[in-house]
Amino acid sequence: MNTLMQKVRNIGISAHIDSGKTTLTERFLYLTKKIHRIHEVRGKDGVGATMDSMELEKERGITIASAATYCQWQNHEINIIDTPGHVDFTIEVERALRVLDGAILVLCSVGGVQSQSITVDQQMKRYQVPCIAFINKCDRSGADPFRVINELKEKLNHNAIAIQIPIGLEADLEGIIDLISMKAIYFDGEFGDIIRTEEIPDSLLEQALLKREELVDAASIFSDELTEAVIEETEIPDNLLIKAIRQGTIQRELTPVVMGSAYKNKGIQLVLDAANNFLPSPDEVDNEALDLDNNEESFHLTGKKEDPLVALAFKLEEGQFGQLTYIRVYQGELNKGDTCVNVRTGKKVKIGRIVRMHSDQMEDVEKIEAGYIGALFGVDCVSGDTFATSGLNISMTSMHIPEPVISLSIKAKDNASETSIAKALNRFTKEDPTFQTFVSNETGETIISGMGELHLEVYIERMRREYKAEIITGEPSVAYRETITCHTTFDYTHKKQTGGAGQYGRIAGFMEPVTDDFVFENKVTGGSIPTQYISSCEKGFVSCLAKGPWLEYPVTGVKIVINDGASHSVDSSEMAFQAAARGAFLQAYFKAQPVLHEPIMKVVIETPAEFQGNVMGSLNQRRGMIIGSNEVGQITAIEAQVPLSEMFGYSTTIRSMTQGKAQFSMEFFTYKQVPKSVLETIEKKNEKKTKTGT
Amino acid sequence: MLKKQLILRDPLSFLGYETDETEKKGNFGAVTSRAGVGKTAFLVQIAISRLLKDKNVLHISIQDPVDKISLWYKEMFLNLTQKHDAKQSKQLWESLLTKRFIMTFETESFDFSKLITRVDELRNQGIFVPQLIILDGLSLDVTMQSELNRLKEYAVQNNFTIWFSVRTHRHQSDDPVTMLQQLGGQSNFLFNMIIQLLPHKDKIQVKRLPLTGEHNERPPLLIDPSTMMIKETTK
Structure with missing residues (x-):
């Protein structure tokens, strides 16, 4: 192990899905001799990239769990975390950034700064992670790295500066011009591992000089020595320029941009060089x-x-x-x-x-x-x-963990699967704090919740594949609540004489709405209900709350006050008073005009301004109440309150509506009364359920 | 019942404005004062009085976030209903929220054409049809003449009124009416209602400023700075 801390780099590779992060990592591993053969993410050999270690990742061509690895490059030890690009797995990205000292932001030279790049960039800001940018896929048709650099400046507010320019673009991409050494670099051999350095072609010299001037100008802010050299017009040594760029990068005030094509093995060694040269070592990070x-x-x-x-x-x-x-x-x-x-x-x-x-x-x-x-x-x-x-x-410091936004019930098909599911859930919840599971007290079903539909889908799929569990998934369900709206009295006598000891108990009092879940007050005077039976009365009322008499949802917000009653010296018992309380509850409940409440979520959607009309429309369709919108730069944040029952499937809707450029977060806000039209549908559904017995 | 009682506390009717003035399409109103006197609070009171009359209010704030604006509304409504039944007030508050829409912009990214585009989007998709727009935090100046005229035209076409907050400065010797006069151009006075807030001992005085040729005999109102609610009329 190399003990020189200055030669250690803990870096992450983050970007939008399909920008080529995994391919880039695969090239790193090959060039640093950690692997001896390159397998493409969607390669014909069917092996998949080394970093995509889970079967499912290989099949879908996406990285789900971040795999950690390390390699050595030019006497530096580099620990790499390959992070997932999909929005549903951002906890992985966030965790990686928490432990990393620097990052490589991979951008597609055709797609530019995409929505996930914006998310990842926000996360980098939160954890103060310095980064360099790699503009990948310069061999693709439509590649324009300088447009991407402009987007980095405009959309992400990065002080992005090219430290390279490409030699040719799209199918003509031949190599890279390094603006620090002012040399043209070509990558020969099957996997681009043979570097050939030549003079800059005449056709590109003028552009290279111009871009170098821009680079020196941007870097000089971070070094007095460099500024002096510029003023005195003396030759600028490479290491002086590198030192200044490094200073700016570590302060997060400069983002050096490298470019190339991971798939075509062009420029990868220079990305590793840039990581060594510009990203901080662990002792440079507080x-x-x-x-x-x-x-x-x-x-x-x-x-x-x-x-x-x-x-x-x-x-x-x-x-x-x-x-x-x-x-x-x-x-x-x-x-x-x-x-x-x-x-x-x-x-x-x-x-x-x-x-x-x-x-x-x-x-x-x-x-x-x-x-x-x-x-x-x-x-x-x-x-x-x-x-x-x-x-x-x-x-x-505790890591920022977003609250799960979607729930789904799951059931095992057979006994063997039940054990497997339990094992799998135990493992997944330990591994991933955004994936949660519990057994619903109301339905007895196992509920899983997570960051999005794909998130849950992947875990269900993993249970099926890795644990061979047969699973039936249910419809996403909402926790409705019943509550009462007015004050009403009760006076109920429970009397039974069916041979043997009889049952007798009379309870009188009132029920009224309250903000707490349940309040019980005893105002009985003169011993009309003997003290020993008061707790039985409370028990009887409590037993009615779990399953409401109206729609069988839990009852909340009820205050019960008992103020009178009667007992019998022989026939009264705990059982009799519990039964009397249940009778009293039923007697009063429907007179108290029960209503159904549903959970309302606070939803915040961040979308490019051009889609805000559509997004607001979609919230309106979902019974959402839009509180407001906040337009900052190109992005509009729309805040709304939407019933949870209307939000299922929304992540898919919003993705297709905004070309995947919007993202939303959702958290519980309050319970509100269900409108009449929706109530009718729920009642019908419940009736159907009761009839079919499911 | 509660709603009717609250409607009677409309600050604009206290100042002698008639409904046909305050609700006439295309009418512009301005609340002027120096910084920190209470323009936003007063505008929110105007907005609440419209909400109580079942009018849709679009509150546009330049700089302040949505949460802060929401809080202003909540505070002002609580101050207004503090002597009334809490349950009724809560129900009324929830019903008002459906008629309010808050939009916030950064100073540098705001312009009138963007505002028109956004309002068009809301109207065309049936998301929200504003009947009153509150435009708070925008620095009005003479360079906006043509845009303000265009906005007035748009307000007439789309049947809404706009209330602006107008910040004045110590060094400005012009009275607010003259200052606002310049915004419309030579012969075109854009503003139909102008209210001035002035610190007065431990209270804030609310004056309706007479427009050219107008006579206003009403005494100014006083508002309590702790609640920003109308206290009494000066004798």
């Missing part, structure tokens, strides 16, 4: 933790290997040898055989096997030092746990 002993005050991590250990488990995977925990060490070092503490649980953890991951292959190592990423075997923890030296009560 990392903070939370001091749990000191009211969660910010705690600066030194990044020194001599200091006590602080490490973050940022990803879990279930492998053939048990749980694999991806970990980033921020301070100290983690040695095989060491004992540390899981700060969340307070439990001691013995470190067994330590590995460095290379997609789904691994390499055993003895330790992970501060600044490095590795993986542990046999450690019981959840994603986001902090490991620290015993006595150090430090937690890494």
Whole structure:
């Protein structure tokens, strides 16, 4: 292991789906001799790219779980996290960015800055991750890297500056001109691994000089030395220019742009060079933790290997040898055989096997030092746990985890599948905090919830494939609530004489609407209901709440006050008063004019301004109440309140409506009364359900 | 019942404006004051009084986010209904929300043609048909003459009125009427209603400014700065 921290890079590769991230990573691994053969994402050999380790990823040609790997390039150790491009898996991107020191933003030279690039860029801003941009697919028809650079400036507000220009474009892409060394670079050999450096062709010299001037001008802001050299018109050494660009990049005030074609193996070595030259090493990044002993005050991590250990488990995977925990060490070092503490649980953890991951292959190592990423075997923890030296009560900043937006009920077809599903759900929920599961108290069904339909679809598919579970998925369901709207009285006597001991109990009082879920008040005086039966009365009322007498949805917002009653010295019992309470509830409930409430979600949609009319229209159709719109630059954020029942399938609708350029977030807002027309439909559905018994 | 009681507290009728003035299509109104006196709060009161009359209000704010504007409405409504039944007030509030639409823009990205495009989109798709537009936070100046005239025409065509907030500065010696006069051009006075807010001891005075040839005998109103609600008329 190379212990020189300056030579370590923890980088992520983020971008819009299908920009070629996985292909780029595959080239990195090949060029750094981590793999000996290139397999394309959708290659004819059917093997799939090395980083797409899950069967499903290979089949769909998308990256789902981010695989971590490391490689060496020009004496630098590079840890790479390949991140998914699809919007439903952004938690993976967010987690990766949390532990990374720098990122390569991959953009398509034809598609430019797409919606997912905007999301990823926002995430990078949130975690202050410096980045370089790689404009891929310069061999494609319609490629225009300079238009993409303009989009980087206009849409993402990046101070983007080209450090290269292409030699030819589209089918004529031959190589790259490096504006720092002012040389033309060609990539020969089957996989572009033989670099040929030549003088810049005359036809491109003028453009190259112009672009270099722009580059020097942009970089000079970050170096007085460079500014002096420019003013004095002396020759600018390469390392001076590199140093200035590096300074600007680390401060997140400059985004150097490289270009090429991963698929055609052009320019990849220069991307690795740029990562080494411009992205920060772990000791150039300030990392903070939370001091749990000191009211969660910010705690600066030194990044020194001599200091006590602080490490973050940022990803879990279930492998053939048990749980694999991806970990980033921020301070100290983690040695095989060491004992540390899981700060969340307070439990001691013995470190067994330590590995460095290379997609789904691994390499055993003895330790992970501060600044490095590795993986542990046999450690019981959840994603986001902090490991620290015993006595150090430090937690890494909690990661921003979006709330799940969609739920679905699932059922096993047979007993064997039931066990498999339980196993799978246990694993998935540990691995992915945005995927949640619970058993509904109301329906008894297992409900899974996540970040979008595709998110849930992928997990269902994984349960089917990896766990061989036969699953029946239900329609997405909404948790309706019944409640009452007016004050009403009750006076009910439960009397039964059917041989043996009789049953007798009389309860009188009133029910009225209340903001709490349920309130019970005893105002009985003079012992008309003996004290020992009061709790039975409450029990009786509570038992009516789980399943409302009207539409069988839970009842909330009810206050019950009992103020009179009667008992019999022989026939009264706990059972009798419970039954009397149930009778009293039924007697009063329908007089109290029950209504049905439905969950209303606060929905925020960010869309390019040109689609805002359509998006608002779609919200209107879904009974949404638009609160307002906020137009910032090219993007409009529309805020609305929409019933949850109307939001199923919306992610698909909005994607097709806006060419995938809009994104939405949704969170619970409140419960509101269901309008009459909708109520009729629900009543009909319920009737049908009762008749068919399903 | 509550609605009727609240309608009686319309700040514009206190100032002597008649319904045909306040609701006439294409009419422009302006609330002028120095910064921080309470233009937004007063405009929100005008908006609430229209909402109570079942009119659709589009509130456009330059700079302030949607949440902040929503909060203004909530605060002003709570102040207005604090002596009334809470349950009834809540129901009324929820019914008003369906008639209100907030749109916010950044100063640099706002222009009148964009506003017209957005209103067209809302109208054409049947999403929202405004009957009153509140335009808050825009710095009006003489360079906007033709655009303001175009907007007035558009307001006439589409049957709505617009209320602007107009910020005045200490150094400006011109009275607001003269200043607003210049916005329409030589012979075209765009504004039909002008209200001035002035700090007055521990209260804020609300004055209806008479337009040329108009006589306004009404005394100014006073508003309480803590609630921004109309307190009493000065004797």
